[in-house]
Amino acid sequence: MNDFLAARSQMALSLGFHIIFSCIGMVMPFFMAVAHYYYLKTNQIVYKNVTKAWSKGVAIFFATGAVSGTVLSFELGLLWPGFMKHAGPIFGMPFSLEGTAFFIEAIALGFFLYGWDRFNKWFHWFTGVVVGVSGLASGILVVAANAWMNSPAGFDYVNGEYLNIDPIAAMFNDAWFSQALHMTIAAFAATGFAVAGVHAMMILRGSNVLFHTKSFTIAAIFGCTAAILQPLSGDISAKDVAIRQPAKLAAMEAHFHTEKSASLVVGGIPDEENKKVDFAVKLPGFLSFLAHGDFESEVTGLDKIPAENHPPVAITHYAFQIMVGMGMAMMLVAVLYFIALWKQRTWLQKDWLFKLFAFTTPLGFIAVEAGWTVTEVGRQPWIIYGVMRTADAVTPMPGIAYSFYLFTAIYFSLALFVIFMLYRQIKMVGMLYDHTGGGV
Amino acid sequence: MLYIVITYLWASILLYLLLGGADFGAGIIELFTSQKNKQITRKTLYSAIGPIWEANHMWLIIAIVILFVGFPVIYSTMSVNLHIPLTVMLIGIIARGTAFTFRHYDAVVDDMQHLYNSIFAVSSFITPLFLGIIAGSAVSGHIDPTANSFLSAYIFSWLHWFPVSVGLFTVAICGFLASVYLIGETKVEFERLRFAHKAQFFNIAAVVCGVLVFTAAYFEHIPLIEWVFGNWVGRIAILSATLSLVWMWYLLYQGKIALLRPLAGFQVTMILLTTTYRHFPNIVILKGGGYLSLLEHSGHDKTIESLGIALLAGSVLILPALFYLIYSFQTRPLEAGRDGH
Numbered sequence: 001m002n003d004f005l006a007a008r009s010q011m012a013l014s015l016g017f018h019i020i021f022s023c024i025g026m027v028m029p030f031f032m033a034v035a036h037y038y039y040l041k042t043n044q045i046v047y048k049n050v051t052k053a054w055s056k057g058v059a060i061f062f063a064t065g066a067v068s069g070t071v072l073s074f075e076l077g078l079l080w081p082g083f084m085k086h087a088g089p090i091f092g093m094p095f096s097l098e099g100t101a102f103f104i105e106a107i108a109l110g111f112f113l114y115g116w117d118r119f120n121k122w123f124h125w126f127t128g129v130v131v132g133v134s135g136l137a138s139g140i141l142v143v144a145a146n147a148w149m150n151s152p153a154g155f156d157y158v159n160g161e162y163l164n165i166d167p168i169a170a171m172f173n174d175a176w177f178s179q180a181l182h183m184t185i186a187a188f189a190a191t192g193f194a195v196a197g198v199h200a201m202m203i204l205r206g207s208n209v210l211f212h213t214k215s216f217t218i219a220a221i222f223g224c225t226a227a228i229l230q231p232l233s234g235d236i237s238a239k240d241v242a243i244r245q246p247a248k249l250a251a252m253e254a255h256f257h258t259e260k261s262a263s264l265v266v267g268g269i270p271d272e273e274n275k276k277v278d279f280a281v282k283l284p285g286f287l288s289f290l291a292h293g294d295f296e297s298e299v300t301g302l303d304k305i306p307a308e309n310h311p312p313v314a315i316t317h318y319a320f321q322i323m324v325g326m327g328m329a330m331m332l333v334a335v336l337y338f339i340a341l342w343k344q345r346t347w348l349q350k351d352w353l354f355k356l357f358a359f360t361t362p363l364g365f366i367a368v369e370a371g372w373t374v375t376e377v378g379r380q381p382w383i384i385y386g387v388m389r390t391a392d393a394v395t396p397m398p399g400i401a402y403s404f405y406l407f408t409a410i411y412f413s414l415a416l417f418v419i420f421m422l423y424r425q426i427k428m429v430g431m432l433y434d435h436t437g438g439g440v
Numbered sequence: 441m442l443y444i445v446i447t448y449l450w451a452s453i454l455l456y457l458l459l460g461g462a463d464f465g466a467g468i469i470e471l472f473t474s475q476k477n478k479q480i481t482r483k484t485l486y487s488a489i490g491p492i493w494e495a496n497h498m499w500l501i502i503a504i505v506i507l508f509v510g511f512p513v514i515y516s517t518m519s520v521n522l523h524i525p526l527t528v529m530l531i532g533i534i535a536r537g538t539a540f541t542f543r544h545y546d547a548v549v550d551d552m553q554h555l556y557n558s559i560f561a562v563s564s565f566i567t568p569l570f571l572g573i574i575a576g577s578a579v580s581g582h583i584d585p586t587a588n589s590f591l592s593a594y595i596f597s598w599l600h601w602f603p604v605s606v607g608l609f610t611v612a613i614c615g616f617l618a619s620v621y622l623i624g625e626t627k628v629e630f631e632r633l634r635f636a637h638k639a640q641f642f643n644i645a646a647v648v649c650g651v652l653v654f655t656a657a658y659f660e661h662i663p664l665i666e667w668v669f670g671n672w673v674g675r676i677a678i679l680s681a682t683l684s685l686v687w688m689w690y691l692l693y694q695g696k697i698a699l700l701r702p703l704a705g706f707q708v709t710m711i712l713l714t715t716t717y718r719h720f721p722n723i724v725i726l727k728g729g730g731y732l733s734l735l736e737h738s739g740h741d742k743t744i745e746s747l748g749i750a751l752l753a754g755s756v757l758i759l760p761a762l763f764y765l766i767y768s769f770q771t772r773p774l775e776a777g778r779d780g781h
């Protein structure tokens with residue numbers, strides 16, 4: 001493995017790892033706040049148990065998210081010094097604000113986790129909400145930094161120099177809004193489905209049913225609401241990408257030839273050499289509609305883009321198909337669940353509903369990883385779109401492959417540990433909470 | 441505005457050294473505690489750092505963000521030439537943070553605890569060791585950005601006696617800070633005595649490592665003596681640190697513990713002050729006499745300005761909340777065993 005590939009893989013691995021923990025860290029506090037609110041209002045002990053059980057999970061995820069995030073802030077320099085030397089001062093604004101948001105989150109988490117029976121109960125509840133709000137704020141800020149890489153703004157690039165730097169304009173770049181919106185909703189969808197799925201499995205097993213039903217309902221409502229909004233926001237993103245990064249859109253769609261009333265390519269195997277897609281379903285005109293809101297409009301294909309600026313087509317295309325596929329599946333489940341909630345309450349007792357949710361546990365996170373692959377791989381060969389090539393940013397240090405193997409081993413074992421830890425938490429639910437009346 | 445940003449940088453390094461250092465030190469103490477006392481030490485330790493450990497480590501992130509936003513050349517040079525010690529430090533951070541959390545939140549208490557404990561203790565030692573090595577290498581003049589062999593560019597930029605002794609010194613300081621901090625955290629008399637002994641042990645260790653640092657500096661032609669004693673600020677700082685140390689030991693034998701922490705904090709502050717004052721504004725000294733300066737290698741004005749505003753605004757939000765957090769858990773400490781969640 002050459003060093004450049006190793007550096008890219010290590011970055012992708014670290015971010016792909018971190019994103020799972022940060023999604024959970026951003027979203028779980030809201031679930032907890034709801035459970036906690038019900039407890040404070042109704043005094044039903046089961047809600048307190050749900051809140052506490054979740055908060056232990058969150059503490060584990062938070063710590064893992066925090067250390068993996070710390071690693072990232074160093075890795076940006078360790079792997080991409082050429083990029084950070086120029087980009088740091090331009091896109092650093094969101095990172096410096098994010099520092100504040102993280103700090104507040106860490107403080108509020110201290111109050112929340114250790115504050116039971118020690119503070120005014122509403123103050124204590126409020127600190128939990130602050131954890132969520134500041135987590136969300138930090139997620140939005142860091143995505144603004146990423147959006148800048150897709151849509152550089154706030155500086156003039158003259159003869160290799162970066163002049164007239166304006167960090168605020170850099171932060172509110174063109175891609176900022178669509179990416180932040182899509183990411184935030186994705187975090188709710190992915191975490192909601194994952195949590196609901198785990199509780200659904202426990203309901204199917206028949207253990208601590210009351211506890212798990214309450215947890216399931218909260219997570220499912222959040223997750224399903226987000227899953228219905230997600231394709232709408234994805235449509236905004238796609239329209240945005242069509243304008244900003246035609247090469248990325250073309251790669252997502254494996255759209256080789258510029259044409260009017262272009263067809264949407266679903267699935268298939270892109271053949272980059274012969275510039276065609278085999279075995280795909282084509283919906284005529286739909287790509288034009290999705291990209292520009294008009295069935296007749298022209299969509300730029302890869303033929304209009306110099307070959308040295310082509311992103312890897314196959315990976316981007318597959319990743320996009322996976323994301324959209326997962327999104328559609330989750331939306332269907334969400335629609336079913338809302339029908340159950342409003343019209344067919346008997347469904348809520350049925351095993352098949354819980355089996356469905358158990359089955360969809362990982363879909364949201366698969367979509368998140370796939371979506372980021374679209375964004376990042378689709379931006380290649382650029383690290384700063386149109387300004388700096390990824391290959392020019394990489395560290396001169398040789399032997400990055402070993403660093404990549406090392407971090408792969410670490411993240412892999414860490415992931416196993418976290419799963420093991422959660423498994424033990426869930427296994428203990430009965431012992432920890434049932435005898436206190438949780439099953440009542 | 442540049443000076444405000446630099447002040448924040450310095451302050452976050454100091455706070456990381458003090459708070460994060462005490463935190464690391466707690467793990468180092470565990471490493472140096474006999475098997476039979478480990479359990480109770482762990483309890484005291486948890487109740488002391490549980491609620492704030494996450495916040496303690498934020499200072500490192502603040503420092504690093506200031507560095508890459510405000511002083512990108514310094515950040516990228518260090519990232520390239522000190523890649524290896526930085527990576528080791530990062531692994532230490534990962535191992536430590538997760539082991540600390542896992543051992544506390546694992547729902548089942550069994551043999552896994554041994555694993556978490558040893559990972560926690562060992563990484564508590566490794567992380568500050570490498571932090572010290574990184575800091576030591578930055579000023580040692582071993583970094584050579586023009587080097588073209590792997591060894592001279594990436595290994596001998598940091599693998600020398602001076603950086604390593606600075607690393608050991610940092611470890612000793614962390615152990616010292618933590619022992620002094622923990623003296624005030626326990627109500628059990630014999631434990632207090634044990635922490636006092638630990639403080640003594642790390643105090644001696646720090647002095648030994650200090651001598652090592654000066655010796656290594658002498659052999660590697662680093663004018664450390666001149667930096668520290670060649671100016672009034674340095675001399676006054678060292679003198680007052682020494683006096684306060686004597687005072688601290690006197691108080692400790694008297695059994696008065698109220699002032700111990702501020703005094704220990706003061707000593708470490710003075711050490712950081714002397715070692716950075718003389719260099720200012722050069723925080724990285726390169727091979728052959730070149731340097732990277734906070735004043736000359738800062739980012740564009742507009743960047744520094746918005747960074748400064750972000751930091752000031754952030755402090756208004758953060759500091760009161762942080763003080764309230766620390767205050768709350770000082771006045772309403774967690775009871776050992778009943779860990780408050």
Ligand code: HDD
Binds near residue numbers: 323368
């Ligand atoms: C639960 C996760 C999830 C789901 C169900 C979807 N997405 Fe997504 N998508 C993401 C999670 C995600 C993401 C991981 O959050 C990304 C990566 C970067 C970003 O801002 O969001 C993303 C990126 C992303 C991009 C690239 C944006 C850019 O590079 O600026 C587009 C065009 C879409 N998505 C479009 C869609 C469409 C049309 C969907 C229809 C179902 C969809 N996404 C479902």
Ligand code: HEM
Binds near residue numbers: 009376390
């Ligand atoms: C603010 C957030 C992010 C920033 C600042 C960021 C930054 C970077 C950088 C600097 C690189 C290396 C250069 C390059 O390949 O262009 C990269 C690559 C990559 N990142 Fe991101 N990233 C972010 C979010 C994510 C997330 C959450 C994922 C999750 C899966 C991700 C996936 C990837 C992948 C797959 C690559 C490799 C692309 C390739 O080399 O083909 N990124 N990112």
Ligand code: HEM
Binds near residue numbers: 021022023073142143
């Ligand atoms: C889209 C990508 C990212 C998102 C959504 C995100 C979001 C978050 C969130 C919500 C947390 C809080 C931890 C938790 O609650 O579990 C966190 C932690 C952290 N993230 Fe990220 N992050 C992303 C990428 C990055 C990148 C690229 C960096 C590198 C600079 C970074 C640096 C950090 C740091 C330093 C922490 C630790 C803060 C703490 O101790 O609370 N993150 N991230």
